[in-house]
Each structure stands twice: as C-alpha cells, then as structure tokens.
Amino acid sequence: xxxxxxxxxxxxxxxHYFYERSCIRQTFFPGSExxxxxxxxxxxxxxxxDDFRQHTCTGIGYHADIVPFETTMTVCARLFSLMxxxxxxxxxxxxVTSFGVFTEVLHTWQEHPELLEKTRENLYKATGREFxxxxxxxxxxxxxxxxxxELAGKMKxxxxxxxxGKPLKVVEHIGCHYAKIFPDKGVGKAEFPYVLAxxxxxxxxxxxxxxxxxxxxxxxxxxxxxxxxxxxxxxxTKKKLESMEPYEPDFIVTNCPGCTLFLDRWQYTIAExxxxxxxxxxxxIPVLTYEEMAGxxxxxxxxxxxxxxHQVQADHLLDxxxxxxxxxxxxKGVSGxxxxxxxxxxxxxx
Amino acid sequence: xxxxxxxxxxxxxxxxxLKACMNCGICTAICPAAEFYDYDPRxxxxxxxxxxxxxxxxxxxxxxxxxxxxxxxxxxxxxxGNVPGLLISVLRTVSQELGYFAExxxxxxxxxxxxxxGQNILDIGYCVHPxxxxxxxxPEQGPVWEWYVKNIKELAPKFGANYNGAGPGxxxxxxxxxxxxxREIFKVTGGEKFRDIVLK
Numbered sequence: 001x002x003x004x005x006x007x008x009x010x011x012x013x014x015x016h017y018f019y020e021r022s023c024i025r026q027t028f029f030p031g032s033e034x035x036x037x038x039x040x041x042x043x044x045x046x047x048x049x050d051d052f053r054q055h056t057c058t059g060i061g062y063h064a065d066i067v068p069f070e071t072t073m074t075v076c077a078r079l080f081s082l083m084x085x086x087x088x089x090x091x092x093x094x095x096v097t098s099f100g101v102f103t104e105v106l107h108t109w110q111e112h113p114e115l116l117e118k119t120r121e122n123l124y125k126a127t128g129r130e131f132x133x134x135x136x137x138x139x140x141x142x143x144x145x146x147x148x149x150e151l152a153g154k155m156k157x158x159x160x161x162x163x164x165g166k167p168l169k170v171v172e173h174i175g176c177h178y179a180k181i182f183p184d185k186g187v188g189k190a191e192f193p194y195v196l197a198x199x200x201x202x203x204x205x206x207x208x209x210x211x212x213x214x215x216x217x218x219x220x221x222x223x224x225x226x227x228x229x230x231x232x233x234x235x236x237t238k239k240k241l242e243s244m245e246p247y248e249p250d251f252i253v254t255n256c257p258g259c260t261l262f263l264d265r266w267q268y269t270i271a272e273x274x275x276x277x278x279x280x281x282x283x284x285i286p287v288l289t290y291e292e293m294a295g296x297x298x299x300x301x302x303x304x305x306x307x308x309x310h311q312v313q314a315d316h317l318l319d320x321x322x323x324x325x326x327x328x329x330x331x332k333g334v335s336g337x338x339x340x341x342x343x344x345x346x347x348x349x350x
Numbered sequence: 351x352x353x354x355x356x357x358x359x360x361x362x363x364x365x366x367x368l369k370a371c372m373n374c375g376i377c378t379a380i381c382p383a384a385e386f387y388d389y390d391p392r393x394x395x396x397x398x399x400x401x402x403x404x405x406x407x408x409x410x411x412x413x414x415x416x417x418x419x420x421x422x423x424x425x426x427x428x429x430x431g432n433v434p435g436l437l438i439s440v441l442r443t444v445s446q447e448l449g450y451f452a453e454x455x456x457x458x459x460x461x462x463x464x465x466x467x468g469q470n471i472l473d474i475g476y477c478v479h480p481x482x483x484x485x486x487x488x489p490e491q492g493p494v495w496e497w498y499v500k501n502i503k504e505l506a507p508k509f510g511a512n513y514n515g516a517g518p519g520x521x522x523x524x525x526x527x528x529x530x531x532x533r534e535i536f537k538v539t540g541g542e543k544f545r546d547i548v549l550k
Contacts, residue, residue, distance in 0.1 A: 024478055026476075026520040027479055030509045030511035031510060031511075033520050034510025035510075052516075052522055052525065053524075053525060056471055056476050061468060061471055063420040064467055067468070068443065069363065071539040071544075073539075075535055078531060122539050123535070126538040126539070129531075176421040177421075180423055180425055181425050181426075183426060216419065218382070218419075219421075220383070220421070221419060222419075222463060223417075225467060227487070228459070231386070232382075232383065232386045235386050236386070236419075239385075265490055269492075304508060304509060305509070308494075309495075309497075309509075310494065311493075311494045332508075333501060334507040334508045339501050343496070344493070345492065
C-alpha cells in the first residue's frame, strides 16, 4: 500500500462487535439493519451482539439542542455499560449521527478526564452501572469496507449493467458526521473518503465524482424537524441532485440513514412541486443504503431488504443489474396478505 | 450572573469551538445555512470573539443562532481549528438557559422540538419511531410512507423488525427497566431540568 494512503486508513476490529441500532435506520430502513447482521453472521462468520436493552444515543436531540451534552455523555455511557457487561470491546453504532456523537464523547473524555469521571459518577448514581471505554469504535460500513473483497467473492451479482456490460455509475454520499467532525476517524479521512467508494470499486461499479459530492444531504436537524424550516433541507438536497444529474448516475448509495431518507423523499417532493425528476425517464435516481447494495449483490430478496418502502422505486435498477425477483412478493405482508399498492405520485414514475 | 462571555466559556465545549478567529470567512463559504438563510458564521465568531456584551446578548435573543444545520462542514475547513457549528451549540444552550431563545421566532421552535423529539426519547427511548411520524404531518414522506405505516404490522416483520415486540430487534418496545434508567439519567444529569426551562 502506498505509504501516504496508509495514513488515511483507520483501525477496524476483526471480530466480536457490539451493535447499536439507529433510530432513523430502524424507522425508515429496518431491512438494512437485518441485512447487516445477516452479512456479518452468515457471510463473514462474525460474532455481533444485539442487546434488547439498548436505546437512542440522543444524537438527534443533542444536535437539535434539546439535550445537554452531559446527559448525552451519560446516555452513551449506559450503552457502553451494556457492551462491557457482555464482554465486548468493539462498539458499532448503526447511524452516522451516533458515530459522530460517540466520537465526540470519546474525544471529550480524552481531553477532559474530569468529565469522564463525572460521567462515571452520573451513570452510577442514576443506574448503578459501570462501563469501560470501547477499544474500537467503527461505523458498520467500515466493517463492510474492510471485508469488501471477501464479500465480492460471495456475490451473485456485480455493479455492472447487464444489458451493456458497462460498470454502473454510482454516486456515493458518506454523510457529514462520518468524517467532517473528526476526519481521522473515517476511512480516507475528510479529504479522500473511501468507505463507500471502496465497496463500489471492488464490486464492479464506477464512482461518480461531481462538484457537490461533499455537500450536506440537507437534513440540518432542526431545519427538517420543524416543518416551517424544511425549505433549507429540500434546497440543499436539490443542490446536490442538480450537481449530479449531468453525470446520469444509475443510483446513489449512502452511509447515513438520514441522508438516504432525504435524498429519496425530496426527489418525490421536488417532482410534485416543480415537475422535475433527475433521470431521463421520470423515475428518479434510486437511493440505496450500503447494506441494501451489499444485500442485493449477495442475492438477498429485494422485498425483504425493504426496497419497496423507498419512495424512488428501484425496480429498473434491479433489472439493469440482472437481479432475479418475484414481483408478486413486493406488496405481500409477512402472513401472505397482498396489500393494495401505494398511491402513485403525480409526477414521479413508480 | 457574570458576563455572558464568561457564561459561554463555562461550557467546556467553548475551548474547542473558538480558539482564535482570523475572519477569513471559509466557514461561511462552505456553510449550507449561509447559502439558504441570511446567515454568516464568520460574523458570529467575530461577535463572540470581540466580547461586546450587548452584541452577544442581542445575538442570543435573535433568530440568527437558530439557522445553523449542524452539518459541521465548518469544522473540517477552518484553518485555525475553530468549530463555528459547535460555538452555535454553546450559544443555543446558554440562550435557552437564560430564556432568551423564546424572544425570537426561530428560537421559540425549541419548545416544539422538546415536545416532539424530546418527548419521544423520554416516552419510548427513540428519537424517531414510525408511530411518531404521522403521514398527515409529513406530506414530504410521500405515499409510500403512508402505505408502510398503514400496513406496518405485516410489513415490518418481513424486513426482520420486531415492531413493538419484546426482546431484541429493530423497532422493539424498549423494556420498562431500561426506560426507567434512561429517565433517571435525564434527572441526574440536568436533562430534565433543561426540559423544564425550555417548556416553562
């Protein structure tokens, strides 16, 4: 490996992980968390623990400035105490916001040891619990990145257009809090983020480099959470979509569940408001989580991954890759009930 | 109470947030909020750095500090290692503690956030949960969201989720003992008191 590039790597533990679920990913993309655990356990043979007693890290509340940092630190400490109790040392939060929050908490304790002691006191007083600091903190995508070549060997499909034989053009979006706050905690740091690009290249695709590649997805916490402020959110997403449009990407893959949500939903809203879609045929640009991308290539059922609950539908992308699927499963519930399809948007094709 | 600047400096995050600003404006150049709003993080750093008490107070009573989207793109780019987005967090915290937030329209939105996300955390242990994202109040979520929420009991298990069930899994009901500990943490660490101040 080039010695300069070596400086842009991070330590990613090999095995034995404690998994913390994400509020947004569970809410909007629950199949992605299921796919991640399946990939680790069944494809890679890893040990990863999912404790039922976990809870939010408060990240959205912290960045919306309604939860004091002292509270957030202690809530994070309780999550670390669950990890400690089960004998794990490698902490894996499923959300980029959480990853940023935990990184900030660990940084704070390193810079201010008295706050670590205060947090220990707070946690003990509130819950009687004690905790150890994780030896390794990584985002789940870091683990997929680390084992991307091993996974490539197990994949049924590649990121290649089955009709033309050409690599698919993929926009990757790593999310601001993955490497902008603490650049050395992300693969490739803030300047050469490679966590998703590495997966795309190893799995046969081509990364689209476009002017607003590093611009925020537009979440903005209070700028989305308050209805009145949502013009900020959609405007920033629109800026990215307009910037990537000339490159005709086949799909977008995201690191952070919030980014997945906004890049998906605002395409629908922009279509409704301005009769504008960002692909040639009016279907929009599909937005996948990295777990969905990996799961699809491994041959997992797209309708169990949850692609039908994205507003921009990915059926054309599946056809392009050559993925086999049963369309009758798409709107079927777990007991076999087939539901009426969702209402069609006015402009966006589905 | 000492000066407002002293109060800001009592927040341990202040040292990371503002070291020495040279007014280059790179933070403003990269800021998504500055593109959308009449907002300039450079000016905010300058106002706090100059230490004019009247101007700092005016800032904390205004809409201005509520425009930041907390993307923290400014952190990566500041050549002096300042973090304007973190300075905003400090200003917002103190603005709420002193009640200044309620004097601006944007600041007043903190009450809505506290009744929404803040209440979700204390009620169910999630910041966001499908039961709390009402399609009628979220038209931007599109017809797919409405369809999913309507049929969630049948669909969530298909995606491997344990919707409002006991035990582990996505969207599980968080057990009573865990919720009790979470609420106690808010009580012990000032989260509950802060909530009361904002909702007063």
